Amino acid sequence: MDIINARLRHSNELHHLTIRDGRFSQIHVQSGVKALEEGQIDAQGYLICAPFIEPHIHLDAALTAGEPDWNHSGTLFEGIERWAQRKPLLSEADLRSRVLKTVQMLVERGVQHIRTHVDTTDPSLLGLHTLCALRDELRDCIDIQVVAFPQEGIHSFPKGEALLEAAIEAGADVVGGIPHFEYTRELGEASVKTLVKLAIKYDKLIDVHCDEIDDPGSRFLEVLAAEALFNDIGERVTASHTTAMHSYDNAYCSKLFRLLKRSNINFVSCPTESIHLQGRFDTFPKRRGVTRVKELTAAGMNVCFGQDSIFDPWYSLGNGSLLRTLDFGLHICQMMGYKDFQTSLNFITDNAARTLNLGEEYGIAVGKPASFILLQGEDDYSVLRQQSDVLLSVRKGKILMQREPSRVITTLDLPA
Template sequence: MDLVIRNATLADGRRNIDIAIDGDTIAAVGLALQVQAGRAIDVGGDLVSTPFVDAHFHMDATLSYGLPRVNASGTLLEGIALWGELKPQLAQDALVERALQYCDWAAARGLLAIRTHVDVCDERLLAVEALLDVKRRVAPYIDLQLVAFPQDGLLRSPGAFDNLKRAIGMGVDVVGGIPHFERTMAQGAESVRLLCEYAAGQGLMVDMHCDESDDPLSRHIETLAAETLRLGLQGRVTGSHLTSMHSMDNYYVSKLLPLIAESGVAAIANPLINITLQGRHDTYPKRRGMTRVPELLAAGVPVAFGHDCVMDPWYGLGSGDMLEVAHMGLHVAQMTGQAAMLQCFEAVTATPARILGLQGYGIAPGCKADLVWLDAGSPVEAIRLRAARRLVLRRGRVISEAPPARAALRLPGRPEMVDFRLNRAQE
């Protein structure tokens, strides 16, 4: 073997596990493996996880905060207006460099798969060309999946559908949409039908920004689920945001949830951004704005969390840390039970990996040797601490290392060092 990781805790609760790696593949997983390896790493009972996966991001806008000006109100609509101002000024080289810098951050965070939406309403398709270039460059260390996103509305923006088709022809992977941004509810429903029919004809996946609104009558997720069933797209369709569901009548939701589950449509919540941008018209009480994550999960709907934005016209914070996303999602959805907190960890790892259709993802013989050693003893502790990534492996090769989080104390009669973790016997 090339490498063996010893004494690991896995996300499913198994402890004292060894992971043997041969080349770019996991060869064996078990207790006290009797194997020889060129290098052995004893992680001392720490958590070793599959990589983090971001199921919803906007890499064409990332790290553009302050261009051409700062979002003074911090609202969704001002962010959209700012992006409209910025698009004519975009330079491909600068866009590529910002995206590559973000991918550096992602790799260091153990975030090795990202689904990013790319605006196709610019006739030049400059951002599409830039992110296709980025996708090729980062392929050795990050799986980058692109969504053709008609940001200004498929029917509302002249030429958007033709541009979307051109982007798919250039190599973009997934069909996107934004039905709630069309001028009428009827046009929104028509955009869903057109896009799903196109995706079905092309054999493609679908991921739509859907009902990113506080309006409880924004119900395009219903249309998306129905079209998925009609066209046989089960397992290939995702509804992102779904924030209007937070404000919907409970009786209607009791009808909607079984429809989504039957259709096989997955849901992606974006806790950091949903909690920031929604509820802006409220005084008090203010709505949380995030979709009904526990209820969706209870209905059998796969739910992932996305980062959505990092330092762009919509959000001036963020650093590519999916544990921060899980941390916010856990709090906003009040998912503080033990099983629920584990679901939040899965929402940034295994669940989005399934939604993206990642091959060879997992910790089992035959899976790709993509692993993250975390400075934590369990998934819950990893979320609590937003744990340091001690080691990040991509295809069996170390691509990032970081020291553990420690602080030296100068307190009489107290330990000289603190690591913010419980006694390891209690983990």
């Protein structure tokens, strides 16, 4: 396979990419526009980009909004209650059907890597077993990391720790937690130490729902970062949400950032869901309730964006588009300068790859797997502004999805 007339990120020149045996064998600058030959794909001057990455989603809950009831308050905690009502209705067929539909939605929008949190506070661990099986079945078309996620707590749910460890032994890739949902501060701190202990024991990555609350007194992030620092595992640790940081005072954040930088942990923000769930107890002024993405990024820390939910008890919209999430995130976090736009795709590509520990196999370079997407735009800015279509998705040299560029025909007679 050869791709001609392609643009690469941060370059104005056209490129010719040659793919052999599923890897990039050559990438070179063209002298001008090339005519299409047999066996080639014409990128038509559009942008070749490393695949999109969904670093935080709940596939086990996707497409269940309103079953058996809607989240009327729009709060995180009612969402957990509605999900607790839905769990008894789970079956393998139900899970497989919804997960496959959601994965198809993501693939069609350029995603090739997913990290999904799966509830382990279900004594049957049905969701965990089903997602691990689907992960293995789908590995030729998409990479899925399964997080063992104790939705109702490690120490506040009956046998929560035992279920979490059983989920790890059953094949989970990542260890999760939710310390702010534990009954007490002490139980929350204990849950962080427990999940870190289990991750080290089984050599797993860590991704914690951390301080997903407006409470400025919720400070489990410092506990997680300290554990990462003291155990020298920061690159393998992710703090998701951290929305309480929006409510921290600046003096505390100044101290906290010192620890966060030294710990080298990663961050996932889910801006569409966070702005929906947080601030629910405010009248006015009303908080955005999204973590300090701009400040974390400026301090040199790794932050990426995820969707979190697609039509589930916590968020009743969503269509699988990470470009939509990116657009919302930059608006909400007031990252609307031209320099922000120039590298905006990092939040759903390179930064997310670092969070998922994808290593040197991710990206567009000679010798790497030929996994990429073609976007209907010329650079990060135009793709973001136009919310561009994904025209082509290729994984290790194999086409996963292809669509024609959108064209609009209008009969409106505008003056010259």
